[in-house]
Amino acid sequence: MLTDRQLQVLQVIVDDFISSGQPVGSRQIAKKDNVSFSSATIRNEMADLEDLGFLEKTHTSSGRVPSEKGYRFYVDHLLKPQIITNQEIATIRSVYADQLMETEQVIRESANILSDLTTYTSVILGPDVHMHKVKRFQIVPLSATQAVAIIVTDSGHVENRVFTLPEDFDMRRIEKIVNILNDRLVGKPLVEIPLRIDGEIAQLIREHVGAYSDFVSSLFNRISAQDEGRIYYGGKTNMLNQPEFHDINKVRMLLDIMEKTPQVQMLFQAGNQQGVQVRIGSENNLLAMEDCSIITASFDVGDDQHGSIAIIGPKRMDYKRVVTLLDFMSGDLSRLLTNNR
Amino acid sequence: MLTDRQLQVLQVIVDDFISSGQPVGSRQIAKKDNVSFSSATIRNEMADLEDLGFLEKTHTSSGRVPSEKGYRFYVDHLLKPQIITNQEIATIRSVYADQLMETEQVIRESANILSDLTTYTSVILGPDVHMHKVKRFQIVPLSATQAVAIIVTDSGHVENRVFTLPEDFDMRRIEKIVNILNDRLVGKPLVEIPLRIDGEIAQLIREHVGAYSDFVSSLFNRISAQDEGRIYYGGKTNMLNQPEFHDINKVRMLLDIMEKTPQVQMLFQAGNQQGVQVRIGSENNLLAMEDCSIITASFDVGDDQHGSIAIIGPKRMDYKRVVTLLDFMSGDLSRLLTNNR
């Protein structure tokens, strides 16, 4: 559809705007080494690109700025992957250096490195613990009236709840209940626990213990709400450096969103797909993210767990670099976290 | 030292500035109902108060603004405690409504309510788990090579670490180690664990198990670094509403500090003292907090655990209200969290 020259002009404009943040004028382009035609010609091409919806003007006599469609085209067709430097690889791999065993620790550290490397904000969605399988169930009494219930999963994740012991349940009864729970729940994914407890297990407890108490169902009914993939941030305030976020209201909206787990998880929707995904501005379907792009990639933890890794930056973020970094890092993380097991 | 009229003028100026945020002029004060002298007289008093260091001018012909010394005097001598409304009490007590058992949950919710009620940022420093005593120690194997170590404390707090099993340590040896750890560590505060492990316990393990592996000491050596009082925030972005934080750099510095645990803990230094503490501007000894005041109070969890609760706001925050609220809330929290046990 587009001529070679139009492609070239578009590419130069997007590249230039990404690095300068200023609207790009025709003369500026003409001065580039790899551009051999005059500013007037470029003005004509720019007018055409604007008609096609790839460029915009901030006012009638300003230079051009890429539109969302322009960015989209750039990302889809004009992005030449960058070579990742040894320096960067070394920085990323410094995560391994400490021989951190815990997934959580690795993820936390990765988020920080990623934000340092990009100067944008990084978000990592840890693996969804829903599908982790129960390894052991246990109740530890704390006092005459209180106890803590603990579930260990096969991934090493530990869930715990403090609860009040019902007066008519002595330790013998509690032990029986623990046995039943272990018998029935070990090997089952966390997500099924509430259902199973309210169904067969309540039944079994009534049979063998002689009475049932709501405390059992209340123990882990909140698993589904909590912990559906913990969220880790790196460089939360990095975005304040971007000139497009000098508006306090935009900042506020963005920071507010980051406090709201469900909204953030929404941003990762498409993140389960293979490879690196780029969502630009309004493609995020979120008012606060209208001026942001988010680039996501997913990584594996073991055979059946997945996490997502993302960079949130301004629409004029350095797509080349971020895509390359995320691609590399997600692969590396997968390898590290899978071998850990 | 100060005359009654000077006291009155100072009080009116601080009150007025707190509610309006604008420098206060002599005419404005003269117009108040409870002020019976002319603007010229007030100008004279203001000049004296400025000489004494209680007031400042933003420029030669502007109204007056309280200096830090002025705020300090106001807080120390002119603060008449406000009456807390039933409405507010009801809001605060709604935390109990859910019959939340877990300290963590209660604290998290309290932080949110407090920030809603004040429109400032709230910070709660949870009880320091260092002094919690070990209730049970346990190792749950996950696979042939991995296991998770768990410590339950008397407060219901659970610490866990995933680690790699040394090849020469089979389950029998591990069990022996667990027995030794339980035998020696139950009842001891968390903070002593690393020391005890490296001392007597390493010795015992060598004797009874026949070999020692570093994995035991590496298990909980990080307890001291982590979890020395978890920090919870409410209304992190509330401060963006304050006109004095329209400067993006101040915001950045403040938000950055909130990500840094040690710095935040520093802010609570004096928070262990009884009652409500007010620290104004540079009294915080922290560049980023130069334009902020922080009001802290402490609460008890059980007989020997303490937490702190704080509000961070601009120097011209509503001290009356915040002091009253914090005083009430810390008492209420103490009662709730202590009875929970």
Added chain:
DNA sequence: TTTTAGCACTCGTTCTTAGTGAGTGCTAAC
């Protein structure tokens, strides 16, 4: 037919200038 040079025009930005108003300090009268 395509490209380019030239030119009038637009519009955001910056600098100046003048005007306004809230506020002060000082002095003299009450």
Added chain:
DNA sequence: GTTAGCACTCACTAAGAACGAGTGCTAAAA
């Protein structure tokens, strides 16, 4: 000791001028 009056200060705002980066269009050159 208190107050009225007045000259003065200074931030803030609006309006105008100069500037410059950029455009669109036209006509000539390739």
